[in-house]
Amino acid sequence: MLIRICMGSACYVLGASKIAKRLQELIDEKALADSIDFKASFCMGPCSEGVVVEVDGQRHCRLSPENVEEFFQREILNQIEKRSDR
Ligand code: FES
Numbered sequence: 001m002l003i004r005i006c007m008g009s010a011c012y013v014l015g016a017s018k019i020a021k022r023l024q025e026l027i028d029e030k031a032l033a034d035s036i037d038f039k040a041s042f043c044m045g046p047c048s049e050g051v052v053v054e055v056d057g058q059r060h061c062r063l064s065p066e067n068v069e070e071f072f073q074r075e076i077l078n079q080i081e082k083r084s085d086r
Pocket residue numbers: 006007008009010011012042043044045046047048050051052
């Protein structure tokens with residue numbers, strides 16, 4: 001799984017670095033570092049909808065330090081579980 005987080009200036013101001021730090025912690029806590037490639041990105045375009053994160057090319061907007069855990073559960077853990085069920 002490839003996860004990219006926007007570190008452009010608009011997203012940065014909205015807390016992208018905090019979100020990136022928390023996502024990295026969650027990836028480490030769940031021992032998923034081997035399954036997830038986690039990268040920072042330049043501006044992805046929809047700056048007014050930041051913070052923007054892409055999961056395997058699918059864009060998710062309006063992440064915040066408050067909803068990052070719920071996002072991780074829904075869009076990352078659930079997806080990984082679905083794939084391992086196949
Ligand atoms: S700064 Fe994140 S989309 Fe532009």
